[in-house]
Amino acid sequence: MLFLLHPVWLSPENNKASSLNFDLNNGLRVFLYKKSTLPLTHFVFAFDVGSKDENEKTNGIVHILEHCILFRGSKITQKRDFYLELRQHGAYCNAHTGRDLSIFEMTVPSEHSEFSLRTLREILFDFSLNQKDLDNEKEVILEELNKIQDDPYKTALAVIYQNIFQNHAYQNPVYGRTEVIKKLTAEDVMKFYDNYFVPSNCALAVVGDFSIDGMKEKTHTILENIQKTGVVQKDFKDVEPLKKTVKKQMNMDVGMAYLAIGLNAPGYNSPDQYAADLLTEIFGHGYNPLINQPILSRRITAHSIIMSYYCDRYGGAITLFIGMDPKDINAAESAITKYLKNSHRLNYSKTDYEPDTQFYAFDILQSAKNRIKFNTESTEEQGLLIGYSLVRYMLMNEMKDRGNYLEMIEKLNSSDMRQAAGRCLSQKGKVIVKILPEEKK
Numbered sequence: 001m002l003f004l005l006h007p008v009w010l011s012p013e014n015n016k017a018s019s020l021n022f023d024l025n026n027g028l029r030v031f032l033y034k035k036s037t038l039p040l041t042h043f044v045f046a047f048d049v050g051s052k053d054e055n056e057k058t059n060g061i062v063h064i065l066e067h068c069i070l071f072r073g074s075k076i077t078q079k080r081d082f083y084l085e086l087r088q089h090g091a092y093c094n095a096h097t098g099r100d101l102s103i104f105e106m107t108v109p110s111e112h113s114e115f116s117l118r119t120l121r122e123i124l125f126d127f128s129l130n131q132k133d134l135d136n137e138k139e140v141i142l143e144e145l146n147k148i149q150d151d152p153y154k155t156a157l158a159v160i161y162q163n164i165f166q167n168h169a170y171q172n173p174v175y176g177r178t179e180v181i182k183k184l185t186a187e188d189v190m191k192f193y194d195n196y197f198v199p200s201n202c203a204l205a206v207v208g209d210f211s212i213d214g215m216k217e218k219t220h221t222i223l224e225n226i227q228k229t230g231v232v233q234k235d236f237k238d239v240e241p242l243k244k245t246v247k248k249q250m251n252m253d254v255g256m257a258y259l260a261i262g263l264n265a266p267g268y269n270s271p272d273q274y275a276a277d278l279l280t281e282i283f284g285h286g287y288n289p290l291i292n293q294p295i296l297s298r299r300i301t302a303h304s305i306i307m308s309y310y311c312d313r314y315g316g317a318i319t320l321f322i323g324m325d326p327k328d329i330n331a332a333e334s335a336i337t338k339y340l341k342n343s344h345r346l347n348y349s350k351t352d353y354e355p356d357t358q359f360y361a362f363d364i365l366q367s368a369k370n371r372i373k374f375n376t377e378s379t380e381e382q383g384l385l386i387g388y389s390l391v392r393y394m395l396m397n398e399m400k401d402r403g404n405y406l407e408m409i410e411k412l413n414s415s416d417m418r419q420a421a422g423r424c425l426s427q428k429g430k431v432i433v434k435i436l437p438e439e440k441k
Helices: 061-071 082-088 110-125 131-149 152-164 178-183 186-196 212-223 273-284 292-297 326-341 355-360 364-379 383-396 405-411 414-424
Strands: 019-023 029-034 040-047 092-097 102-109 202-208 246-252 257-265 302-311 316-324 431-437
Touching (some): 019 212, 029 212, 040 383, 061 102, 061 131, 061 186, 131 178, 131 186, 152 257, 202 212, 257 414, 273 316, 273 405, 273 414, 292 302, 292 326, 316 326, 326 431, 364 405
Parallel strands (some): 029 202, 246 431
Antiparallel strands (some): 019 029, 092 102, 257 316, 302 316
16 A cells, blocks of 8 residues: 555655654654644554464464553553543544554644653553453454454455465464464463563654654653563565465355455565556556456456555565456456456557557556555645554665655656566466355255
8 A cells, every 4th residue: 555655755864854763772763753734643653563473373462462452451441431531632542453563553632642652651561461351352353353254355365365475474364363362361462462562673653743852852751761672583584476376266145256366566675566556556546447458348347346555574465356246257357367467568658659649548657657646645644644654664664765755656667567567467376266155045
């Protein structure tokens, strides 16, 4: 997703008056970005721990921690009036589990920024859990897993990831496995928490209406005295592309058929991610995405099309999800896979045509660039999304010079897109998932 890729336009070198990044003595990384368009302040904490750090016996433990840290595990969250206090301060809070990172966020009116920072400090770093509270939260999580299993999109995405990332830590389901979650004890959870939820494994982005000097002082005062240690970082290799196609078919209680296709894609630190962004925009978004062409050529009616590029640290995935009539699914698979195979031969720009016909040609590439520019500039107005981008950058970036995101997008030409399509869309190995309605008894 675009807003998670490049916070380079916020770099302190270019915005010395409005931003500052520094490390606390305990290793916690901080980025302050002043944005006074609204009287709000957004706090985004991220820990370098996700489903990649789990194994067969712990898969789901990060998801459990996401829930328990917010709702079960600190003295402050156990107070009867805690959530009333949040509402009185106009606070919004949430958390997210991913393959690479665990993210916790809070937004408050700027006059309550110290309340927010102190609250998050206690929630995140003074966590403890007993078996009773864990068992209660397990019921919530297991119900959530049941709902996911009834969702064709999330089901297909899970199957794609389990197969496209064979023999890699990304193969672990982000939400966890039911049988593993049922067996986990409070002792298991606390042991995992103590290792990963420490300042040296954490980054904080603060975005909003505040004084840079004042917020820097608050972060030092409130966070620097946390002296927890842990973390034995694992070594992860980049994802190896699939060598052959994997096909899966399943039946679900759904009203239509769904075709899902997954392809290996560049990771967060690959320069090819710019082209992958553009390809996803060209084929899956806009008024008339290119993926419509093979579908319409077979006179297939697509009820929904979702194309996404998931950019993780050690590898990524481009996914396509289409809803249709069950009778059309085989024809759709054939037409789409053939079209993607030949995507490295397509014309993407007016410059691909003879001069006398360029006037009549639609510039697919420039249209996609314009949409990306609009979406990126819209993102810059949303403080939380800026915060997400910054913490990912602090914890995941390995590139010495990422450049300016929009400038890198603008440099790409039609020849670049054909080469990228050959690497990303025309590859032999892919995951194809067909979901069909259950047969009526």
